[in-house]
Amino acid sequence: xxxxxxxxxxxxFATTYMMLAALPGPNFLVxxxxxxxxxxxAGILAAAGIATGAGLLALLTLSLASRLGPDPAMALxxxxxxxxxxxxxxxxxxxxxxxxxxxxxxxxxxTAARRGVFVLAFATAAANPVSAAFFGSYLVAxxxxxxAGLSAPAAxxxxxxxxxxxxxxxxxxxxxxxxxxxxGRYRDVLDAAIALGLLxxxxxxxxxxxxxx
Numbered sequence: 001x002x003x004x005x006x007x008x009x010x011x012x013f014a015t016t017y018m019m020l021a022a023l024p025g026p027n028f029l030v031x032x033x034x035x036x037x038x039x040x041x042a043g044i045l046a047a048a049g050i051a052t053g054a055g056l057l058a059l060l061t062l063s064l065a066s067r068l069g070p071d072p073a074m075a076l077x078x079x080x081x082x083x084x085x086x087x088x089x090x091x092x093x094x095x096x097x098x099x100x101x102x103x104x105x106x107x108x109x110x111t112a113a114r115r116g117v118f119v120l121a122f123a124t125a126a127a128n129p130v131s132a133a134f135f136g137s138y139l140v141a142x143x144x145x146x147x148a149g150l151s152a153p154a155a156x157x158x159x160x161x162x163x164x165x166x167x168x169x170x171x172x173x174x175x176x177x178x179x180x181x182x183x184g185r186y187r188d189v190l191d192a193a194i195a196l197g198l199l200x201x202x203x204x205x206x207x208x209x210x211x212x213x
Contacts, residue, residue, distance in 0.1 A: 013155055019197050022191075030049075032174060044172075046118070046121040052125075053126035057128065087199060089195075090197075094192065094199075
């Protein structure tokens with residue numbers, strides 16, 4: 001009988017990835033652009049493409065990372081690298097919010113016909129280097145801790161589910177007038193809260209590493 005999938009590590013992984021996915025980036029831009037277009041269901045197609053691409057990237061990255069032999073020094077470096085990644089992403093998000101609106105404009109996502117929305121979204125998520133670094137460093141870092149039971153297939157499935165729920169909800173919300181207005185008004189507040197959460201998580205991990213050595 002196979003061992004049950006550990007719930008606590010998956011919840012911790014899902015929560016951290018959710019904060020990463022919620023910040024503006026290439027995946028967010030593709031879904032937002034598709035959702036704001038007049039083409040029906042384009043946003044949902046983009047969300048499905050992002051979820052599929054992110055899930056595949058997680059599976060490949062985590063499978064590769066799981067083949068690494070146990071090495072305390074590598075695990076320690078991965079934990080420090082993962083904490084640094086959280087601090088970098090959170091810090092960059094806060095810096096982007098602090099810039100004037102004219103200089104903080106994000107690059108426009110490439111346009112695509114309706115039939116190409118899914119492919120565009122899939123390729124964007126599957127080639128996201130920040131996500132790949134997140135997946136690999138998280139698994140290697142967790143192998144020496146309480147998350148050692150986190151497997152590549154379970155984590156990849158979690159990534160797909162989180163991405164599908166978040167970007168699907170985003171596509172639906174951006175297609176509805178009232179919530180689109182709300183999001184436009186309070187998006188900076190939400191981004192700041194998420195960025196602070198990432199900074200706190202990265203700082204807590206670094207403190208834990210420093211006090212353990």
